[in-house]
Amino acid sequence: MGNLPTRIALVYDRVNQWGGAERVLLALHELFPQAPLYTSVYDPDKASWARVLPAVIPSFLQKLPVVRKHHEFIPFLTPLAFESFNFDEYEAVISVASADAKSIITKPRTFHLCYCLTPTRYLYSHHQEYKHELGPLLEYISRPVFRYLRTWDQIASRRPDAYVAISRTVQKRISDYYHQDSPVVYPPVDVKAFSSPSAIQSSLPSDYFLWVGRFVSYKHPEVVIRAFNQTGLPLVMVGSGRLNWGRGSLESNLKEIAGPNITFKGHIHQNELIYLYQHCGAFVFFHDEDFGITPVEAMAAGRPVIALNRGGVTETVIPGKTGVLIETDSVNALARAVKDFQSGRFKPEIIKTHAQKFSVERFKEEFAKVFTDRLTEYQNSI
Numbered sequence: 001m002g003n004l005p006t007r008i009a010l011v012y013d014r015v016n017q018w019g020g021a022e023r024v025l026l027a028l029h030e031l032f033p034q035a036p037l038y039t040s041v042y043d044p045d046k047a048s049w050a051r052v053l054p055a056v057i058p059s060f061l062q063k064l065p066v067v068r069k070h071h072e073f074i075p076f077l078t079p080l081a082f083e084s085f086n087f088d089e090y091e092a093v094i095s096v097a098s099a100d101a102k103s104i105i106t107k108p109r110t111f112h113l114c115y116c117l118t119p120t121r122y123l124y125s126h127h128q129e130y131k132h133e134l135g136p137l138l139e140y141i142s143r144p145v146f147r148y149l150r151t152w153d154q155i156a157s158r159r160p161d162a163y164v165a166i167s168r169t170v171q172k173r174i175s176d177y178y179h180q181d182s183p184v185v186y187p188p189v190d191v192k193a194f195s196s197p198s199a200i201q202s203s204l205p206s207d208y209f210l211w212v213g214r215f216v217s218y219k220h221p222e223v224v225i226r227a228f229n230q231t232g233l234p235l236v237m238v239g240s241g242r243l244n245w246g247r248g249s250l251e252s253n254l255k256e257i258a259g260p261n262i263t264f265k266g267h268i269h270q271n272e273l274i275y276l277y278q279h280c281g282a283f284v285f286f287h288d289e290d291f292g293i294t295p296v297e298a299m300a301a302g303r304p305v306i307a308l309n310r311g312g313v314t315e316t317v318i319p320g321k322t323g324v325l326i327e328t329d330s331v332n333a334l335a336r337a338v339k340d341f342q343s344g345r346f347k348p349e350i351i352k353t354h355a356q357k358f359s360v361e362r363f364k365e366e367f368a369k370v371f372t373d374r375l376t377e378y379q380n381s382i
Contacts, residue, residue, distance in 0.1 A: 004031060004032065004368060004371075004372065005091045005092055005375070006032075006034050007089065007090050007091040007092070008032045008034070008035040008090060008091065008092050008093070008094065009035055009036055009037075009038060009087055009090045009092075009093045009094075010025060010028055010029075010032070010035045010036070010037045010038070010093075010094050010095075010096065011037070011038045011039070011082070011085075011093060011094070011095040011096070011097075011101045011104055012025055012037060012038075012039050012095070012096045012097070012101055013039065013040060013078075013096075013097055013098060013099045013100055013101045014039055014040050014041050014042075015037065015039045015041070015042045015043065015047045015050050015056055015058075016041060016042065016043035016046050016047055017046055017047065018046075018047065018049060019214075020117075020187060020291070020293040021096055021098070021117055022047070022049055022050075023187065023188055023189075023190070023293070024096055024115065024117075024187050024188060024363075025037065025050075025053075025096060026049060026052070027188040027360055027363055027364055027367075028094060028096070028115075028367070029052065029053055030360075030364060031364055031367065031368055032094075033054070034054060035053075035054070035094075036053065036054055036055035036056070036057055037050065037053050037055070037056050037057065038057045038058075038059075038082075038085050038104075039056065039057070039058055039059070039101075040058065040059050040061050040078050040081045040082065040100065040101075041058055041059070041061050041062055042056045042058040042062060044056075057085075059081035059082065059084055059085070060081060060084060061077060061078070061081045078099070078100045079100055079103050079149075079152050079156065081100075082100050082101060082103045082104050083103060083104070083105055085104055085105075087104065087105075087106050087107075087110050088107060088109075088110065090110050091109075091110065091111065092110065092111040092112070092113065092371075092375055093106055093110060093111070093112045093113075094113050094114075094115060094371070095112065095113070095114045095115070095160065096114075096115045096117065097114055097115070097116060097117060098116075098117035098118050098120065098121065098290075099120050100120075100156070101114075102114045102116070102156055102157065102159060102160050103152075103153075103156035103159060104159065105159065106159070106161075108382055109382070111161055111162075111374075111375050111378045111379070112159065112160045112161045112162075113160060113161065113162045113163075113164065113371060113374055113375075114160035114162070114163050114164070115164050115166070115185075115367075116163050116164065116165055116166065116170060116174055116182065117166055117170070117290055118166075118170050118173060118290040119153075119157070119170075119173045119174060119177040119178060120149075120153055121218075122146075123146065123149060123150045123153055124173065124177045154178075157177075157178040157180070160180075161374075161378050162182075162374040162377075162378065163178070163180050163181070163182035164182055164183055164184075164185050164367070164370055164371075164374075165182040165183070165184050165185075166184070166185070166186065166187050166290060166291045166312075167184060167186065167290060167291045167311075167312040167315055168184055168315055169290060169291070169311050169312045169314075169315070170182075170184075170290050170291070170312075171183075171184050183370055185363065185366045185367050185370055186291065186315075186357075186358055186362075186363065186366075187291055187293065187358075187363060188358070188359065188360040188362075188363035188364070189293055189296040189297060189300065189355070189358045189359065189360070190297075190300075190360060191296070191297075191300035191352075191355050191356055191358060191359050191360075192300075192359070193270070193274065193300075194274055194277055194278075194297045194298075194300035194301045194355075195300045195301060195302070195352050195355070196274070197278075198271055198272075198274040198275040198278055200271050200272050200274070200275040206279075207234070207280075207281040207343070208233075208234040208235065208236050208263075208279075208280055208281060209228070209233060209234065209235045209236070209280060209281055209282055209283075209284050209306075209338065210235075210236050210238070210276055210277065210280035210282075210283050210284065210298070210303075211224055211235060211236070211237045211238070211239075211283075211284045211285075212237075212238040212239060212273070212276075212283075212294045212297075213238075213239045213294060214239050214240065215239055215240060215250045215251040215254060216250065217250065218287060218288075219287045219289075220286050220287045220329070221237070221250075221254055222253075222254060222257070223286060223329070223330075223331055223334065224237075224284055224286050224334065225237075225254055225257060225258050225259075225262060226257070226331045227286075227331045227332075227334035227335040227338060228259070228261060228262055228335075228338070229257070229258070229259040229261075229262075230331065230332075230335040231335050231338050231339050232259070232261050233261060233338060233339070234261050234262075234263070235261060235262045235263070235284070236262075236263045236265060236276060236280070237254075237262060237263065237264050237265065238265045238266070238267075238268060238273060238276065239265075239266070239267070240266055240267055251264075274301065277297060277298050277300075277301035277303060278301040278302065278303065280298070280303055281303075281341070281343045282303060282304050282305065282306050282323070282324075282338075282341055282343055283295060283298035283303055283304070283305045283306070283323075284305075284306050284307075284334075284338070285305055285306070285307040285308070285313055286306075286307065286308045286326075286329070286334055287308060287310075287311075287329075288308065288310040288311035289311045289312050289313060290311065290312055291311075291312035291315075291316075292307075292311065292312045292313045292316060295307060295313050295316055295317060295323070296316055296355055296358045299316070299317075299322050299323075299351045299352070299354060299355040300352060300355040300356075301352075302348030302349070302351050302352045303343075303348070303351065304322060304323045304324070304343060304346040304351060305317050305322065305323030305324070306323060306324050306326070306334075306337055306338065306341060307323060307324070307325055307326065308325070308326055308329050309325035309326060309327050310329070313325070316358065318354065320345075321346070321350060321351075321354070322346070322350070322351045322354050322355075323346070324337055324341065
């Protein structure tokens with residue numbers, strides 16, 4: 001992959017969970033093993049994956065214990081946290097951002113590339129959904145905060161010297177909201193792990209459908225549950241939730257409305273997750289996502305995907321070959337698609353082969369090339 005510079009730093013919004021962005025950081029660590037990771041807050045109990053990094057350097061917000069687990073309480077302080085870091089010793093900085101990490105300040109001799117997961121969701125593409133989640137009173141109170149954050153975010157969006165988008169969906173958002181160009185490098189998916197045989201056994205019914213994710217409103221788990229309540233077909237849901245802005249836990253609310261045909265598995269070991277992917281009739285993904293790693297994991301396991309025809313999944317699922325895309329985001333539309341679905345129409349080997357296009361090795365090769373090209377362009381311009 002060429003001679004990559006060694007004086008590199010990584011920056012990420014917060015290190016207190018595990019998900020798609022964290023997989024990106026581990027792949028970047030393989031490319032830049034000496035690079036420390038700067039972040040707003042670090043919770044080592046919830047981010048054990050970060051222990052492989054040479055250093056995790058949190059901001060002054062780390063001194064506020066409650067913030068490590070509930071960063072959403074102080075969105076107005078997070079910009080200051082990233083602006084407080086000094087990157088003078090580095091040749092380049094790579095921020096991985098869906099919020100504030102892009103706001104770091106670098107001097108002209110330090111190149112800043114932002115691998116953009118999406119322009120901040122609650123300020124732009126999903127602003128209406130977040131307003132609904134807050135409720136009328138909290139939404140009214142928070143209006144000045146949203147105005148301040150959007151103004152600040154527009155200023156911060158000019159700080160990276162180059163952008164790279166995780167999908168064409170995000171590429172368009174970067175253009176629309178930040179007025180910046182960005183090549184696309186799809187994020188890494190551990191396709192080898194999900195295509196390897198699993199030794200786990202299960203007593204689940206045959207031909208069950210599978211849903212995997214966090215129980216948050218924008219992923220529309222309630223729509224999925226109501227659709228399967230209609231069909232009576234077996235659904236397995238993997239994941240957990242969080243408190244829903246003073247209205248209780250979304251997860252507990254979902255369990256109350258779910259029929260007996262729906263099984264909740266909570267957090268499970270990866271070996272069991274691999275088994276569930278490999279033995280499901282189809283994987284269900286019914287929301288607009290920036291990229292969507294879980295559908296690719298399902299395809300790596302050879303299983304077809306039933307998805308809403310929006311967002312990043314439109315770039316990963318091939319209708320008729322690796323899954324089905326649904327035009328309408330309603331309970332009835334999903335219920336019909338599930339009832340009409342015939343898994344025998346899809347060939348697992350074709351699906352697995354398609355998923356290889358999103359491997360970790362492919363990501364590292366493409367990212368290294370884009371990074372070195374943009375770094376060279378920048379250095380020649382100063």
